[in-house]
Amino acid sequence: MTTLTRPQSKKMIAGVCAGIAERYGWPVGRVRLLFVVSCVLPGPQFVAYLILWALMPKRAS
Template identity: 55%
Template sequence: MAVLQRPKSGRVVAGVCAAIANRYGWSANVVRLVFILSCLLPGPQFLIYIALWIFVPAEK
């Protein structure tokens, strides 16, 4: 199983959605769409995204 790392290629903003997609074997576009749709709901989505951007290591 893949480790949660932000990839060097396939990023759109910070690579967080691509990292989640790679980790679980999903399509990165589906993860991005789910994230965008979740932003329509109230909650800390942007704060979670920024935290993952900071704490998930970039691919070496």
């Protein structure tokens, strides 16, 4: 497994979903879809995304 980083490519906004998908070997589209669907439910999903954006390092290459 790779470390949890935000890729320079394959990102739509910040690369958080792409980084999570690559880390666990999941399809990127599925992670993005799950995030969008989860935003309909009550909870701090968007805040968690912003926190991960700030905490996840960018991949060097």
